[in-house]
Amino acid sequence: MDFKLEQSTLNNELDYEIMNSVLETYFINSDFIHIVQKTKSPVHSEFIKDKLVSENIVFDSLLLSDYSEKNSNAYFLSSNNFELNTVRLINPTETNCFFSVEYKGWENYYKKYPKSTGLHTFSRPGINTTGNQAIIEYGWQANYDTGMGYLVVLEKVNNKWIVKNRIPTWAS
Numbered sequence: 001m002d003f004k005l006e007q008s009t010l011n012n013e014l015d016y017e018i019m020n021s022v023l024e025t026y027f028i029n030s031d032f033i034h035i036v037q038k039t040k041s042p043v044h045s046e047f048i049k050d051k052l053v054s055e056n057i058v059f060d061s062l063l064l065s066d067y068s069e070k071n072s073n074a075y076f077l078s079s080n081n082f083e084l085n086t087v088r089l090i091n092p093t094e095t096n097c098f099f100s101v102e103y104k105g106w107e108n109y110y111k112k113y114p115k116s117t118g119l120h121t122f123s124r125p126g127i128n129t130t131g132n133q134a135i136i137e138y139g140w141q142a143n144y145d146t147g148m149g150y151l152v153v154l155e156k157v158n159n160k161w162i163v164k165n166r167i168p169t170w171a172s
Helices: 013-026 045-054 061-070 092-099 102-112
Strands: 033-036 087-090 119-122 133-143 146-157 160-171
Touching: 013 133, 013 146, 013 160, 045 061, 045 133, 045 146, 045 160, 061 133, 087 092, 092 102, 133 160
Parallel strands: 033 087, 033 119
Antiparallel strands: 119 133, 133 146, 146 160
């Protein structure tokens, strides 16, 4: 069964610029990057705030409120906005089909996508008042017991988003 991608509901260039910076930092050499088309929602701002504080990261309150507000709803990503040509989006309905029969989900997924290294998810980024600091969450799952989630802190330096911190938030 083929699943077409949903119509994109996220057209914010800055969001994609930040996602692309994360992908280029950590996955530049990947042959196949499979991203779930729907963004992560909702986010847990208190948890994120605690993570930032525990890592001694200085941030303004707008960063967290912008992050929470942007992620109060989920959005559908557009494949046209990713710079790496190895990025492929997958319809969230298709992922639900794979994992509705839990014990064979990953087996069926890899049967259809043998080059994949798993599924990636992204939140929308939150940006501070001055527009030079951003946070975004991404996750990667390769099996039921193989996955990691991260909070990434970026700073804008010379008009380019640079990853400054990557903080683990979950593991399986």
